[in-house]
Amino acid sequence: MPLNPEIEAVTDRIRARSHQRRAAYLDRMHRAADAGVVRAHLSCGNQAHAYAAMGPDKDTLAGARAPNLGIVTAYNDMLSAHQPFESYPEKIRRAARAAGGTAQVAGGVPAMCDGVTQGQPGMELSLFSRDVIALSAGVAMSHNCFDAAVWLGVCDKIVPGLIIAAATFGHVPAVFVPAGPMTSGLPNDEKAKVRQQFAQGEIGREELMAAEMASYHGPGTCTFYGTANTNQMLMEFMGLHLPGASFVNPGTPLREALTVAATERALAITAQGNDYRPAGQVLDERAFVNGMVGLMATGGSTNLVLHLPAMARAAGIELRLEDFADISQAVPLMAKVYPNGLADVNHFHAAGGLGYMIGELLDAGLLHDDVCTIAGDGLTRYAQEPKLREGVLVWESGAGVSQNDRILRPAADAFQPTGGLRQLAGNLGQGVIKTSAVDPSRHVIEARTRIFHDQGSVKAAFQAGEFTEDTIVVVRFQGPAANGMPELHSLTPMLAVLQDRGLKVALVTDGRMSGASGKVPAAIHVAPEAAKGGPLARLQDGDIVRLDAVAGRIDVLAADFDTRTPVTADLSANGFGIGRELFAAFRATVGDSTEGAAVVV
Numbered sequence: 001m002p003l004n005p006e007i008e009a010v011t012d013r014i015r016a017r018s019h020q021r022r023a024a025y026l027d028r029m030h031r032a033a034d035a036g037v038v039r040a041h042l043s044c045g046n047q048a049h050a051y052a053a054m055g056p057d058k059d060t061l062a063g064a065r066a067p068n069l070g071i072v073t074a075y076n077d078m079l080s081a082h083q084p085f086e087s088y089p090e091k092i093r094r095a096a097r098a099a100g101g102t103a104q105v106a107g108g109v110p111a112m113c114d115g116v117t118q119g120q121p122g123m124e125l126s127l128f129s130r131d132v133i134a135l136s137a138g139v140a141m142s143h144n145c146f147d148a149a150v151w152l153g154v155c156d157k158i159v160p161g162l163i164i165a166a167a168t169f170g171h172v173p174a175v176f177v178p179a180g181p182m183t184s185g186l187p188n189d190e191k192a193k194v195r196q197q198f199a200q201g202e203i204g205r206e207e208l209m210a211a212e213m214a215s216y217h218g219p220g221t222c223t224f225y226g227t228a229n230t231n232q233m234l235m236e237f238m239g240l241h242l243p244g245a246s247f248v249n250p251g252t253p254l255r256e257a258l259t260v261a262a263t264e265r266a267l268a269i270t271a272q273g274n275d276y277r278p279a280g281q282v283l284d285e286r287a288f289v290n291g292m293v294g295l296m297a298t299g300g301s302t303n304l305v306l307h308l309p310a311m312a313r314a315a316g317i318e319l320r321l322e323d324f325a326d327i328s329q330a331v332p333l334m335a336k337v338y339p340n341g342l343a344d345v346n347h348f349h350a351a352g353g354l355g356y357m358i359g360e361l362l363d364a365g366l367l368h369d370d371v372c373t374i375a376g377d378g379l380t381r382y383a384q385e386p387k388l389r390e391g392v393l394v395w396e397s398g399a400g401v402s403q404n405d406r407i408l409r410p411a412a413d414a415f416q417p418t419g420g421l422r423q424l425a426g427n428l429g430q431g432v433i434k435t436s437a438v439d440p441s442r443h444v445i446e447a448r449t450r451i452f453h454d455q456g457s458v459k460a461a462f463q464a465g466e467f468t469e470d471t472i473v474v475v476r477f478q479g480p481a482a483n484g485m486p487e488l489h490s491l492t493p494m495l496a497v498l499q500d501r502g503l504k505v506a507l508v509t510d511g512r513m514s515g516a517s518g519k520v521p522a523a524i525h526v527a528p529e530a531a532k533g534g535p536l537a538r539l540q541d542g543d544i545v546r547l548d549a550v551a552g553r554i555d556v557l558a559a560d561f562d563t564r565t566p567v568t569a570d571l572s573a574n575g576f577g578i579g580r581e582l583f584a585a586f587r588a589t590v591g592d593s594t595e596g597a598a599v600v601v
Helices: 005-017 019-034 044-051 055-063 083-098 121-141 158-168 188-199 205-215 227-237 253-268 285-298 303-314 321-330 345-350 353-363 379-383 455-463 489-500 580-589
Strands: 068-073 102-108 148-152 174-176 384-389 392-397 421-426 429-434 444-452 471-475 505-509 522-527 544-548 553-556
Touching (some): 005 285, 121 158, 158 174, 227 285, 227 303, 285 303, 321 429, 471 489, 489 505, 505 544
Parallel strands (some): 068 102, 505 522
Antiparallel strands (some): 429 522, 444 544
């Protein structure tokens, strides 16, 4: 099938606008690759330090002929998704040794759990942790001992941070190795219902705790389709996972076999072999377009609208909001996974998952097939499924049809003809809205505003019963320069309660919402942010705001709006406590959300 004209046009304009930046990037990568196997240029003293503790692998490393893998791990057992990584380094070392290579843990990176920090001061470090992860991974890779890198990370900022680092070391092949989703627990819609009951005071904390523990109950990613699982989709659509690796549960024989196979593949694609596949070659404009197509077709997390531009900049590529908007108009929404539906990612995977979806999108001309991936040339191989046949890992064609059309539909008969994200623009600035889980009757809301400068004030107003009419809830001074751009997901249960009472409500903010947020309309990432004097800082209580996700507009209907003086806020409290004082330099230098809210790229 010929490539869809809109997808081709977006790709061409990304390539054109990125030409100089990408050319300079590729020149750096080629010069680094031309220097040859890195360990050959280290002194004997350098190498002795690097190999001193490597036991049985020491002689192989000193010979400098066998490929050596650098493992960058985001392991901790605070994140259920990352807990399985505890045993991965030894598995990878063992698999590398069996294949004639070696592997070393190059370094670890921090990995915070947004589920723990939602609604807490620590959430103000969440977005910035992406750049810290990139920096930490850069330190790990700076030892310059590695012929390829194996990247162990899954969740929200971790994968984007690791991608920024992998692109920066783009002459080194990069294989991303997932850990998979936890098995299904309490259905996500039941969990959401319990949260709303608690918000209304209908049940106590004991019942809430029981529901939460039944939902988040074991190793693996949370089973809703939030940022962590959207990251895993991206790694497959962008060719950095082995095909079909994303949603295989932890601790299963297939999961173990895929980890071994990923190690073997990393050894096979170094410059020492005949199939050199550096990360900078994989991460071209076609890979990023494919990632955006996957984001729209699956109804993925709005956080990736922040992360993908930052990831792309590290590879010399410039993405803009209009690229997301135009791809969204061309790509159908093919999946219904919570919060966009009732299914979880295990149900989605059983229905055909990413393999079925990639095959459908390729057949519809909506993906670039002519890409370089870690598995080989062409995205078509990602339409296959991994299976164990008598203990041997093989890839086979999938069923070719959805196994449950309430969860996964063909491109020609999708849930809706366009993707799940919309760009917004108007006299309040630029932003985005996720519409895939929002009822169409709520895609246009015009109402009076209530202005807040923090989440706690919104919660207090809700508990005091102050929301009695249709309302646009504005939470400003939540952008990256103000306080690190925390997610405001803890507001979702209260706003959902108001909506269920028959009110039309929406959120407008220069902050973020979680990938788990759903049915309440939310105009987010609004830029320029209030802390930089953006239009949100001129809003007043009672202003009429019109949020129109159909037309892609966000406007205040006030004749004197442009002449108002922006208000300021006392942000001094944002600078102290729970480590926030350590990030003052980040808040002072961070870029706008429209460019990825980045510090290091």
